[in-house]
Amino acid sequence: MTKSTDQSRRTGPSVGRPGVAWALPGVLYFAFFAVLPMILVAYLSFTEWNGLGTPEFVGTDNWERLFSDSLMGQSLWLAFLLTVLTWVVQTPLALLIGVWSAGYQRNRALLSAIFFLPLLLSSVAISLLWRTLIDPNFGLPAQIGGWLGIDNIDLIGQSDTALYTLVFVATWQFVPLHSLLYQGGARQIPQSLYDAASIDGAGKLRQFFHITLPQLRNTITTSSILMVVGALTFFDTVLIMTQGGPGTDTTITPYLMYQTGFKSYEMGYGSTIAFVLVIMATAASLVLVKMTGFGAMRSTREGM
């Protein structure tokens, strides 16, 4: 948004313009169901509450407990690992698939239509599908392992493969959405840039690195923010596939919060964990926005 349009708007006639009252119902609704909980989570983190009755103020007890809780430390490390791994695996894949499917060739259109399908399934459906498919006795590991002569591949029964399995399922679930974002972004890159580059003798690879990637800067930021915040709140899949196990080896922070709040009925301490999550998600988005200069929203069409 530039200054000049702002000013022309301000000097325009004020008749026939809606006032702030138009936005009020929506603002109040959102404030009540989304902003108020944010404030409440901060308050509840200083209370003890079992889900019934009224929360009881206990000062900084929960916070002291949090800093000495080894499970919390482990869960943060696991959440960090999961976030980094999903980003590293998904971004190149989504970028390549997205740019590829931005082409208008018939085979690309057809395959893209199939690549889209996981987007239609809920995370519950996807987790249950994969849980069934990787069953060590009756699933794919048994069938494929049988062909290869390997027995008993229990992917979610061992701690390291359990985490990689979660990363894989997340990739299967979310790459379609992100490649769609990249497809949309790539289609908006003006063809004239590529024409000019090929006249100058730039090959496909150089065009990709010098035109496509820089032009997709904003899409990369949007997609990365969605991925990081998504990974930090990755919960359904863990609940259904591993239940935080084996042991506590996939107990990431959001799952720890759910368990503390809704399984052990320690909603006060659960809120303390939740508050840390809110801070982490906000901080991660802010860092990404700052790092990529997204806030300035520089035009990608400079000089054209």
Next chain:
Amino acid sequence: MNSVATAQTQKVPLPLRPSPWTRLSKRLRSANYPAGVASLFWLAVIGIPLYALVASTFRKTSDYLDQGPLSVPSNPTFENYHKVVDMGFDTYFINTVIVTVCTVAIVVLLSVPIGYAVVRSTTRSTQRVFQFFLLGLAIPAQAVVIPVFLIITELHMYDSLAAVILPSAAFSMPVCVLILTGTMRDISEELYEAMALEGVSVAKMLWYLTIPLSRSGLSTVAIYTAIQAWNGFLFPLILTQSREQRVLTLGLYDFVGEFRVDAPGMLTAVLLSAVPLFVAYLFARRALVQGLMGVGGK
């Protein structure tokens, strides 16, 4: 950016009427073969599990346990479908439809006036509204489930469909407001001025000008919200309890216990839960794809 200018001034001469043969060979030469091969690999990654999903629903449980998920069903059966429908799937289905329709209705009804005010109003407070929703984007629903649970129980709405609908709608709003303001900004000022000269009221401008001209944004918002509501799991999980108030995702989750060894039954429930979205995709693929693409912004 010099090269751009030269590209625009020096038109590359086109050959006169290329024969079909040269056109074909040109297409084959420009085809990207490594990418083609890689795309087939990804097709296998996406396609094989989906094949196993569909094929397994037509298998008897005993056949599945013998032959594994990848083999072709030898004697297809529909008994899994009967079984799943008999387990209360229809109730869950109707509940999910109610939740989805109400959520979309609330989001559209509340977000459209917000977008309209943000784009058209000149007051400073309305601009703050926009920043308010930008910040709202950063609130992850997962992190505030405990206070949402507190609010819903205080309102005496625990274990009702309204308990699922109200917060689901709220958490869809920031993205929707963002999308709608993006679309509404593109409507030209002159159209509004022309209407203002005629003395058209603010409400009528919204109805006859803004809404018709922001149809693409509206469909994006509706599609995004509908998919979110249809597939939502967290709010139903913590805010409902009884079988009568169960939605599909929660029903699926509860099937886990009942289908412990019955993989075909489980997979049939998984497939059935997505049928409406698959049908929507079949008939309105373009709208769905464009809709989700729009979420990424312009």
